[in-house]
Amino acid sequence: MNSINRTLDILSFVTTCASPITPQTISKELDIPLSTVYRLLTILINWEFITYSKQYGTYTVGAQSIKTQEKYYHHSLLMTSSKSELHALAKKTQETAAIITANLRETICVDKIDSEQAVRCSFIVGHGNTVIRGASAKTLLAYRDEQYQELVFETHAKQLHKDNYLQKLKQDLIQIRQQGYGISVGEIDAGVFGASAPVFKGNDILAVVSVMAPEFRAVNRVDELIKATCQTAQNITKLINLE
Structure with missing residues (x-):
């Protein structure tokens, strides 16, 4: 990993840490x-x-972070194109719907509409999750080029080599590309089903649309939830590419 990627890796890690x-x-x-x-x-x-930081010998995010959030939500092509579609998806499925992006270190939830029905979901707007597990992460990774994927594998080498998970992950990425969406159960939150579909700017993946629901509610609606998620992702992609 070169010095630029290391610098950004450190920045991403510090912003992710709760303290x-x-x-x-x-x-x-x-x-x-x-x-x-x-x-x-x-x-x-x-x-x-x-x-x-005020705690001796430690570091935290700097003042640059104050300048960025409002601009992202006001000017981002993704955010301006996705809001109404995300609301429609949450209303149609009656489940939690989210827009998720990623960097080499983590996925980042940038918008979420919560279901009125209970679901224990760790996705919080502005917070990160692992980039190597779960429907959202794997769908984001599946549509990246080989060089990007190798950087992710390098960044997470320790976790990936446990229980030969790297080989399984690569197989999952191939399957996601073939079918056009990703699904998972319990990979991020125990007992939670997730379905994710890619949003593109041109030929490049920009984000994923994801629906999360308790497994017991999703078990008889898997095809319905996948179809609704894929349709929403396609709708947002069309809106983005009209801009």
């Missing part, structure tokens, strides 16, 4: 030499992407 983090933890979790961590932190601090 301030030490350089030693960053080094251990990201498998980056401690001297390199300090060097890259200095760059991020100079640009105010990272700042010193």
Whole structure:
């Protein structure tokens, strides 16, 4: 991984952590030499992407984070094109619907319409989840090119080599590309079914539309939930590419 990707990996990791983090933890979790961590932190601090925490020896997100959220929701092509379609999907399925993007480190939920019916779902707007498990993550990864996938595999090498999961993941990615959507049960939250379909800008995947429901409610509606999710993703793709 080159220095640019390492810098962004550190930034992504710090923004994901619920509390301030030490350089030693960053080094251990990201498998980056401690001297390199300090060097890259200095760059991020100079640009105010990272700042010193009130807890001695730890770091947290900098003032740049204050400038970004409102602009993203106001100007993003994805957000302006997806809102009404996401509401329609949640109303049609009576389940939780979300728009999810990803980077090399994690998926990021950027919008979500909660179901009026109960569902224990860890997807929270602005928060991240693993990029190697679950329907959303795997669908996002399936439509990336081989070079991008290899970077993800490199970034998550430790987790992927447990129980030969890398081989299973690669098989899942091929299947998702073939069928045009991804599904999972219990990979992120126990007992939760997920269906995801890709949203494209041109030929590039931009995000996924996902529906989440308790497995017991979804078991007799799998085809219906998949169809509704895929249709919504196609509708958003059309809107995006008309812009």
